[in-house]
Amino acid sequence: MHKPYNITMLGTGFIGMFYTMTLHGQRRRDRVVNVYSNDAEEARAFAKDWNIPRSTTDMAEAINDPESDVVVIGLPNFLHEEAALLAAEAKKPVLCTKPLGRNAAEAKRMLEAVESAGIFNGYLEDLVYDAKMLKSVDSVKSGTLGDILWVRARETHSGPHAAWFWDNEKAGGGAIIDLGCHCIEICRAFIGKDVRPVEVMCWADTLVHPTTAEDHSIGLVRFENGAIGQFEVSWGFRGGMDLRDEVSGTEGTIWLNHFLRTGFEMYTSGERGAYVAEKAESESGWLFPVGDELEELGYPPMFTDMFDAMDEGRKPTEDFYDGYVVNVIIDACYKSAKTKQWEPVELEIWRGAETTPKISPPPSEYEGKLLVKRERLPSGKVRLILQDKETGEAEQKFIEG
């Protein structure tokens, strides 16, 4: 039987609630024992709702609570560094929500603080932990899709729910830092965390909302082996929260839809309003609810991995180093969106492979020529496209299949 953990929860907002719901859900024995908010009333109400014995408006007091074993950071982006540094000082294991920092410099300081304190650190990137993702990543790792060429990850909705997200300074940016961080980590999970991200090309614009940060962006992250990670993010998308991934490999393809189409469709006249799913925009007509939102977003397996890793003295699947890499890629994206050029990913700390060769699946041959493609025609015959090895000329040949 595993050891139950006592937890300090920093933040009583949207994610603090989802995390606590997960931690106190099912028959889990881990418990939040102290909760911090800057708003005393909100902290007290949260503690009452979730049967948490103590609440405080003093962040250091919550972190240093002698009864708590681990600190979970669910605070606005501009408070992540302060909280992580306090946890490092208290020598308490710390789990931080995404993004790790507002930029790479912040993330690096946080990484260095937890590592020099020698404390367990986890990066709470839930979207690489949901069941479909875990199975897909396993398939990719076992070679089912061959070499991964291109990963496309999309997160779009109508915009975040709290004021600080819309303040460039407090959030560290707009849709890229808020949503792109998820997509980038999804791309890394499929392409391989060992493969170095080398450069990015990014478009960003403010198309809809009266805000100084970008509310739309598309970015390409080129990895050393030639694979491309593509993210698409929007705070102006109408119709719910669209979370989709596509993975293309030399031997196969995966399409994932995590939220807006999970196989659950419901019609209602809308006479009685009811919660449908995160960022759902309508409460009537045909709706697309989500069966178990926590599971669909990966929170329970994420905390299980974190606590199992603590028990077993190993690193979790996602730690502060991963958060740092994501921040470095995002910094390059912001630069590229300004310069309109490919910009290098400047990783001062790189722990992956020194070099990864370019993807080059072994070519097939037919009668001494390179086989480019084979396709069956409606007649039943097979057309082969062949390339001469010396001249590079392409030709076609029909064979009985």
Ligand SMILES: NC(=O)c1ccc[n+]([C@@H]2O[C@H](COP(=O)([O-])OP(=O)(O)OC[C@H]3O[C@@H](n4cnc5c(N)ncnc54)[C@H](O)[C@@H]3O)[C@@H](O)[C@H]2O)c1
């Ligand atoms: N899927 C995910 O992993 C996910 C989803 C949503 C949010 N997040 C992340 O969680 C963090 C918090 O986001 P949220 O949506 O819970 O925000 P929120 O505004 O709903 O809640 C933030 C909470 O932080 C506390 N707080 C302390 N000082 C504060 C201050 N000066 N201003 C505002 N709040 C203060 C309060 O308790 C507040 O309720 C962010 O880093 C965000 O990116 C992650």
